[in-house]
Amino acid sequence: xxxxxxxxxxxxxxxxxxxxxxxxxxxxxxxxxxxxxxxxxxxxxxxxxxxxxxxxxxxxxxxxxxxxxxxxxxxxxxxxxxxxxxxxxxxxxxxxxxxxxxxxxxxxxxxxxxxxxxxxxxxxxxxxxxxxxxxxxxxxxxxxxxxxxxxxxxxxxxxxxxxxxxxxxxxxxxxxxxxxxxxxxxxxxxxxxxxxxxxxxxxxxxxxxxxxxxxxxxxxxxxxxxxxxxxxxxxxxxxxxxxxxxxxxxxxxxxxxxxxxxxxxxxxxxxxxxxxxxxxxxxxxxxxxxxxxxxxxxxxxxxxxxxxxxxxxxxxxxxxxxxxxxxxxxxxxxxxxxxxxxxxxxxxxxxxxxxxxxxxxxxxxxxxxxxxxxxxxxxxxxxxxxxxxxxxxxxxxxxxxxxxxxxxx
Amino acid sequence: xxxxxxxxxxxxxxxxxxxxxxxxxxxxxxxxxxxxxxxxxxxxxxxxxxxxxxxxxxxxxxxxxxxxxxxxxxxxxxxxxxxxxxxxxxxxxxxxxxxxxxxxxxxxxxxxxxxxxxxxxxxxxxxxxxxxxxxxxxxxxxxxxxxxxxxxxxxxxxxxxxxxxxxxxxxxxxxxxxxxxxxxxxxxxxxxxxxxxxxxxxxxxxxxxxxxxxxxxxxxxxxxxxxxxxxxxxxxxxxxxxxxxxxxxxxxxxxxxxxxxxxxxxxxxxxxxxxxxxxxxxxxxxxxxxxxxxxxxxxxxxxxxxxxxxxxxxxxxxxxxxxxxxxxxxxxxxxxxxxxxxxxxxxxxxxxxxxxxxxxxxxxxxxxxxxxxxxxxxxxxxxxxxxxxxxxxxxxxxxxxxxxxxxxx
Numbered sequence: 001x002x003x004x005x006x007x008x009x010x011x012x013x014x015x016x017x018x019x020x021x022x023x024x025x026x027x028x029x030x031x032x033x034x035x036x037x038x039x040x041x042x043x044x045x046x047x048x049x050x051x052x053x054x055x056x057x058x059x060x061x062x063x064x065x066x067x068x069x070x071x072x073x074x075x076x077x078x079x080x081x082x083x084x085x086x087x088x089x090x091x092x093x094x095x096x097x098x099x100x101x102x103x104x105x106x107x108x109x110x111x112x113x114x115x116x117x118x119x120x121x122x123x124x125x126x127x128x129x130x131x132x133x134x135x136x137x138x139x140x141x142x143x144x145x146x147x148x149x150x151x152x153x154x155x156x157x158x159x160x161x162x163x164x165x166x167x168x169x170x171x172x173x174x175x176x177x178x179x180x181x182x183x184x185x186x187x188x189x190x191x192x193x194x195x196x197x198x199x200x201x202x203x204x205x206x207x208x209x210x211x212x213x214x215x216x217x218x219x220x221x222x223x224x225x226x227x228x229x230x231x232x233x234x235x236x237x238x239x240x241x242x243x244x245x246x247x248x249x250x251x252x253x254x255x256x257x258x259x260x261x262x263x264x265x266x267x268x269x270x271x272x273x274x275x276x277x278x279x280x281x282x283x284x285x286x287x288x289x290x291x292x293x294x295x296x297x298x299x300x301x302x303x304x305x306x307x308x309x310x311x312x313x314x315x316x317x318x319x320x321x322x323x324x325x326x327x328x329x330x331x332x333x334x335x336x337x338x339x340x341x342x343x344x345x346x347x348x349x350x351x352x353x354x355x356x357x358x359x360x361x362x363x364x365x366x367x368x369x370x371x372x373x374x375x376x377x378x379x380x381x382x383x384x385x386x387x388x389x390x391x392x393x394x395x396x397x398x399x400x401x402x403x404x405x406x407x408x409x
Numbered sequence: 410x411x412x413x414x415x416x417x418x419x420x421x422x423x424x425x426x427x428x429x430x431x432x433x434x435x436x437x438x439x440x441x442x443x444x445x446x447x448x449x450x451x452x453x454x455x456x457x458x459x460x461x462x463x464x465x466x467x468x469x470x471x472x473x474x475x476x477x478x479x480x481x482x483x484x485x486x487x488x489x490x491x492x493x494x495x496x497x498x499x500x501x502x503x504x505x506x507x508x509x510x511x512x513x514x515x516x517x518x519x520x521x522x523x524x525x526x527x528x529x530x531x532x533x534x535x536x537x538x539x540x541x542x543x544x545x546x547x548x549x550x551x552x553x554x555x556x557x558x559x560x561x562x563x564x565x566x567x568x569x570x571x572x573x574x575x576x577x578x579x580x581x582x583x584x585x586x587x588x589x590x591x592x593x594x595x596x597x598x599x600x601x602x603x604x605x606x607x608x609x610x611x612x613x614x615x616x617x618x619x620x621x622x623x624x625x626x627x628x629x630x631x632x633x634x635x636x637x638x639x640x641x642x643x644x645x646x647x648x649x650x651x652x653x654x655x656x657x658x659x660x661x662x663x664x665x666x667x668x669x670x671x672x673x674x675x676x677x678x679x680x681x682x683x684x685x686x687x688x689x690x691x692x693x694x695x696x697x698x699x700x701x702x703x704x705x706x707x708x709x710x711x712x713x714x715x716x717x718x719x720x721x722x723x724x725x726x727x728x729x730x731x732x733x734x735x736x737x738x739x740x741x742x743x744x745x746x747x748x749x750x751x752x753x754x755x756x757x758x759x760x761x762x763x764x765x766x767x768x769x770x771x772x773x774x775x776x777x778x779x780x781x782x783x784x785x786x787x788x789x790x791x792x793x794x795x796x797x798x799x800x801x802x803x804x805x806x807x808x809x810x811x812x813x814x815x816x817x818x
Contacts, residue, residue: 002479030480031451035490038447042440070411071439077633077661077684080489081444125660128637128669224486228537251534252486253689255664256696260537275486280662287665 001195001223006030007360008397009328010037010085011387012092016052022096023385026088027299027327033397039085042072047089056097060120063090063305067122079277083302090303091333095383105304105383106339110146114139117344121309129283135312142344149343157374158339159188159353161219163326165208166192172207179211186373189217189244189353195225198237205241217244219271224248228257232264245269245293252276258290271295274324278302279309286317295324295355298333304383311341321346326357331368332384335375363391410604410632415439416769417806418737419446419494420796421501425461431505432794435497436708436736441490442806448494451481456498465506469529472499472714476531488686492711499712500742504792514713514792515748519555523548526753530718538692544721551753558752566783567748568597568762570628572735574617575601581616588620595782598626598653598762604634607646614650626653628680633657637666641673654678654702661685667699680704683733687711688718695726704733704764707742713792720750730755735766740777741793744784772800 008030014022026036043066047055055062066086067078075082098105109117114136123132162185165178182190192208194201201220208218220243226234231249246268249261252275262270273295276282285291294314296307314321323338325331331354338354346352354375361367365386369376378384394402417439423431435445452475456464464471475495476487484491507514518526523545532541571594574587591599601617603610610629617627629652635643640658655677658670661684671679682704685691694700703723705716723730732747734740740763747763755761763784770776774795778785787793803811 002483004479006480028480029483031478032448032481032484032491035444035448035451035484039441039444039490042444069440070413071415071437072441074411074438075441075444075490075493079662079686080491081448081484082441082490084484124636125663125666126636128666227533227535251689253488253687254534254693256693257534257537257689277488278662280660280666284663284665 001225002029004030007328008033010040010088011392012040012088014047014092014096016096018052020052020096020100021386022092022094022099023382023387024088024090024092024095025299025329025333025385025387026084027330029327035081036085039081040088043069043082043085043089047093052096055093056100058120059090059093059097059303060122060305062093063302064122066090067302078280078302083277084299087299087301087303087306090305091298091383091385094304095385098383099381102381104378104380105336106343106377107150109304109308109336109340110150110343114143117308120305121312122305123309125280126283126309126313129287130309130313130316134316138312138315139344142347145347146343149347153339153342153377154379157371157376158335158342159349160356160370160373160375161189161191161322161353162187162356162358163191163221164358165190166221168193168196172203175204176207176211179208183212183216187216188373189219191219191221191247191355193223194220194238195222195234198234201234201238205238205243209241214242219243219245219247221247222249224251224275226250228254228260231261235261235265235268239265239268243268245271247271247295248275253281255281255284255288255290258285259288262290262292269293271322273297274300276300279306279313282310283313286313286319292319294319294321296321296334296337297324298330298337304337307337311337311345315345320351322352323354325355328360329364329385329387331356331361331375332364332366335368335378336383339377363387363395410634411438413439416737417442419449419497420801421449421497423456423501423505425505427461429461429505429509430795431501431503431508432791432796433497433499433501433504434708434738434742434794434796435493436739438736444490445494448490449497452478452491452494452498456502461505464502465509467529468499468502468506468712469531469714471502472711473531475499476711487689487711492686493708496708496710496712496715499714500707500792500794503713504794507792508790511790513787513789514745515752515786516559518713518717518745518749519559519752523552526717529714530721531714532718534689535692535718535722538696539718539722539725543725547721547724548753551756554756555752558756562748562751562786563788566780566785567744567751568758569765569779569782569784570598570600570731570762571596571765571767572600572630573767574599575630577602577605581612584613585616585620588617592621592625596625597782598628600628600630600656600764602632603629603647604631604643607643610643610647614647614652618650623651628652628654628656630656631658633660633684635659637663637669640670644670644674644677648674648677652677654680656680656704657684662690664690664693664697664699667694668697671699671701678702680731682706683709685709688715688722691719692722695722695728701728703728703730705730705743705746706733707739707746713746716746720746720754724754729760731761732763734764737769738773738794738796740765740770740784741773741775744777744787745792748784748786772796772804
């Protein structure tokens with residue numbers, strides 16, 4: 001479905017008169033970044049000139065204003081280009097707030113009271129599944145162990161899983177080698193792309209299972225290539241290799257389709273989320289019993305605030321969260337949300353892991369650190385969204401020298 | 410939800426070397442039109458320089474290329490700004506195709522074979538509800554009466570309903586007067602906005618029902634203002650006035666929510682669609698038994714091709730289509746789809762009507778003609794999307810003289 005990605009980002013920098021900065025980004029896979037930039041520019045008027053104290057005291061108020069804007073919402077509502085732009089700006093405000101507080105975002109969030117966290121969420125369309133009262137109760141249940149879990153997180157990190165071995169196009173030897181290396185590196189869950197050709201998938205799953213043995217989990221990812229019936233038929237052919245989850249078996253909009261796939265492929269789990277465009281969709285995926293793994297993404301929805309809602313919905317329904325990451329900066333940003341979830345919401349890392357892909361981290365000032373199959377908790381203030389100035393200068397579109405060189409070539 | 414609309418449009422003009430032109434537009438309510446324009450510009454490269462003969466021979470191929478673009482689709486997929494931009498371009502190609510054929514679009518479509526129509530639709534995510542085979546069978550069932558229905562349509566037109574009386578903010582006398590005028594004008598269905606204040610709604614519904622009597626249908630429209638529970642509670646208070654449908658009771662993404670509302674407010678019908686972003690969502694609304702009235706919109710989804718899919722899904726599930734219109738050009742465009750539906754798909758106008766709002770038609774070269782509560786069938790070639798050149802010159806943003814005058818004021 002996505003044969004030629006050209007990983008890119010619309011990059012947001014908030015500058016303040018006092019000198020502090022806040023950073024956000026919207027990941028893209030190439031063409032269309034200019035549309036996202038246009039959307040950020042359109043929404044920026046709600047941030048530029050605002051009081052820093054007011055913004056960071058209540059990022060949820062900004063989120064409501066931007067997402068609820070009576071004219072812009074016609075282009076959504078709460079989905080696609082304009083929603084992702086709002087999310088990028090909201091995330092930049094949270095980055096600024098965490099920098100000002102001198103804390104990594106996960107720790108800033110984990111230090112907030114249940115009431116303050118719940119006040120950051122727009123419950124308008126969620127109350128049939130989760131009320132403010134239930135959300136406060138969920139968070140109160142997690143208050144007592146917060147310090148112990150913070151200590152554990154700082155000592156041991158958070159589980160990671162790797163997609164490195166599994167891209168389509170690697171030859172069989174490379175696949176087997178990368179699978180073994182992943183296990184040697186400490187990963188307990190790896191992921192393979194599927195859906196190109198059934199015979200290839202059968203052969204590749206066999207090779208991977210052979211390489212990692214029976215105990216390592218192998219997830220598979222179809223990137224939305226199938227209809228509902230195809231997904232079920234295809235996965236039944238792969239079931240003999242004990243795949244752990246099937247990710248994006250069909251359209252991310254197809255809640256009822258995911259529920260049907262889940263019925264049809266059990267005991268294989270169903271995972272989705274990187275393209276699920278808002279909390280209303282996650283709410284229904286959970287209500288419909290359509291998924292076993294919630295894959296939040298830091299840059300798809302309306303920022304930290306909407307992801308708080310999604311984490312609480314997942315907790316209410318008892319479904320683990322395994323964030324989507326990779327791309328540009330997605331690992332850096334989303335780790336904060338998963339770690340907050342562990343410390344203050346779910347209280348557990350069982351059956352949870354953050355996706356990890358080992359590329360493009362060198363462009364970030366505070367890159368993720370992954371060791372022995374675990375993300376180490378970031379300790380620098382902010383949401384880890386700041387890019388290295390030299391990278392921005394070199395790769396800025398269209399005037400960065402790397403673009404000039406590519407165009408000349 | 411939308412207190413200050415500033416009706417606008419991103420306007421698409423396809424120019425050909427032979428001189429023929431094709432027109433499309435994406436309706437917006439003001440701010441954000443520039444984002445839509447950026448999206449159209451990004452996608453335009455797939456049209457500019459292409460062979461006119463190839464484009465008009467298979468608009469579905471263009472639709473698949475644009476909607477399936479492996480990089481752009483990250484910003485959707487199939488939703489929001491980029492999807493509406495694709496729809497605007499696809500509609501412009503259909504407009505061009507119909508002009509070249511010398512037929513109004515409804516008639517061009519109604520003259521195509523079932524197989525040719527079905528080939529224009531992307532069934533990837535739809536087959537669990539509607540297969541190509543079933544779609545062909547549905548269309549074949551409608552072939553025999555096409556000529557008779559075409560004659561009827563040209564003679565009698567297609568039912569309209571009016572939202573003119575029902576905007577929030579009119580005083581009670583004006584509401585009563587406009588309701589009576591609508592009945593005098595031949596409308597059998599009118600629509601009122603609700604959701605601001607319950608006591609006001611109760612009073613206004615009482616006035617409207619008193620004004621039109623028991624036989625005229627009164628639909629109400631909440632513009633997504635409620636959560637699921639609120640929608641049910643509010644509508645139960647209005648049920649005594651026999652509202653015909655409740656439109657957009659909650660988030661357009663909330664399929665399961667609409668199903669719950671439908672259960673909760675029966676026998677009041679549930680209608681939605683103007684913000685339903687693609688055929689996968691309509692498919693589920695129908696599968697879940699979540700709505701009684703499908704409200705297609707000409708500019709929300711990926712153009713004529715996706716609306717063909719939605720019309721066929723509605724026919725498969727036996728749910729009537731009452732298109733959303735108003736805004737800028739929505740009446741002009743969508744009438745073609747409803748009339749095609751009557752001639753070639755559903756074969757009926759029972760319980761069907763196209764929304765009508767009497768403004769901004771003067772900016773179109775081939776404006777809708779509504780008389781005695783019915784849309785008269787357009788007979789000029791095309792999709793009626795062409796704007797009057799003087800209007801474009803006067804209102805073009807930001808350099809049109811009307812904008813200069815408004816800015817100066």
